Amino acid sequence: MVKRMPNQSGLDPVGRVFQALTDPTRRAIVERLVRGPATVKALAEPLAMSLPAVMQHLQVLEGAGVIATEKVGRVRTCRIEPVALREAEQWLSGQRTASERQLDRLDDYLKGK
Numbered sequence: 302m303v304k305r306m307p308n309q310s311g312l313d314p315v316g317r318v319f320q321a322l323t324d325p326t327r328r329a330i331v332e333r334l335v336r337g338p339a340t341v342k343a344l345a346e347p348l349a350m351s352l353p354a355v356m357q358h359l360q361v362l363e364g365a366g367v368i369a370t371e372k373v374g375r376v377r378t379c380r381i382e383p384v385a386l387r388e389a390e391q392w393l394s395g396q397r398t399a400s401e402r403q404l405d406r407l408d409d410y411l412k413g414k
Contacts (some may be wrong), residue, residue, distance in 0.1 A: 314365075314366060318388070320365065321362050324358065324361075326348060327358050329347075329348070330368075331368070334380060334381045335381060338379060340378050340379075341370075341377045366382055366385035
């Protein structure tokens with residue numbers, strides 16, 4: 302059985318972050334890594350899946366720039382890459398600001414200002 306990984310090549314960096322975070326397992330991994338770096342083994346322990354499946358999720362997160370991994374000897378450690386998450390947050394903030402301005406204009410119109 303072959304599991305296809307999403308093709309992220311056509312997406313911009315923010316799009317890759319959002320695509321990577323669509324999966325609840327990957328979001329759980331990110332939530333864990335926000336507390337600090339962790340080994341792949343530690344990340345896999347609470348998940349009900351095989352180590353190769355966890356590695357696939359980590360590859361998607363790393364490909365999107367959300368995490369970085371480092372291998373020392375036989376131990377691979379993962380950590381958050383805040384730049385990618387910050388860029389996604391800035392994009393969301395910009396969308397929220399534009400939406401709020403539109404709602405403010407609608408409110409002004411409805412109040413007859």
